[in-house]
Amino acid sequence: MNLLQILVLAVVQGITEFLPISSSGHLLLVPLLTGWPDQGLSLDIATHVGTLVAVIAYFRADVIYMLSSLVSRGTSEEVKLGRQLAYHVIIGSIPALLAGALLFFVANLDLRSLLMIAIMTLFFGVVLGIADRFFKGNRLLKDMNSWDALFIGIFQIFALFPGTSRSGVTMTAALLRGLDRTEAARFSMLLSIPVIAGAGFAVTTKIIVENEMNLGIDALIASVVSFLVAYVAIKALMSLIAKISFMPFVWYRIVLGVFLIAVYVSS
DSSP states (O other): OOHHHHHHHHHHHHHHTTTTTOHHHHHHHHHHHHOOOOOHHHHHHHHHHHHHHHHHHHTHHHHHHHHHHHHOOOOSHHHHHHHHHHHHHHHHHHHHHHHHHHHHHTOOOOOOOHHHHHHHHHHHHHHHHHHHHHTOOOBOGGGOOHHHHHHHHHHHGGGGSTTSOHHHHHHHHHHHTTBOHHHHHHHHHHHHHHHHHHHHHHHHHHHHHTTOOOOSHHHHHHHHHHHHHHHHHHHHHHHHTTTSOSHHHHHHHHHHHHHHHHHHHHO
């Protein structure tokens, strides 16, 4: 794989991982639309490692807050809220981790198709628009309960299908539960940490077991570039989301979904 392909894939992953437009869908689209060979799981892992480090770095204060609250024996309100947020992230991660493990190790489904990406992109784009228009509220993360976290976590299962967007579907679910846009985006980002880490671990384990590990300078470049781009994307989204709605992303998904269906039909 040449340097241009690596850079394109890393930039695509970095931009799309935390925007509600589906990173997995866009990563699959690159080889489908350009004719380049599929980058394979090894490079996918490298780009996901970069985005994982980016979200941890950006939300390092929240991560430290949750971890310190979990190990603390204190009973102050601040410690309780930190512990509560950590529990909610754990609860919200369980459904997707379990479903992902089942799909990855048991099922043998071909989900990496252009039609699948097109349908998921279009459908969940419309659902995000409905949630943003009619259901968003002003609840904060401290107002969440375990049922909210589980509801969002169940929605996250849909992200196993390329084109859905993990960030998009969790933000949608958070809006449906009445969370503020900024808080919905923040919880979605925090929820990505165990899920991306779990998926990366599972794929890495399988590659090692099957003796298909082919990582080197390409993976290093992909990781660094995706980290830098993802960090900027997260910062931009969190800065703008309070000022704009999710509708620009909704319209982007609708246009992209229609375009992909047209490409599929004409091919």
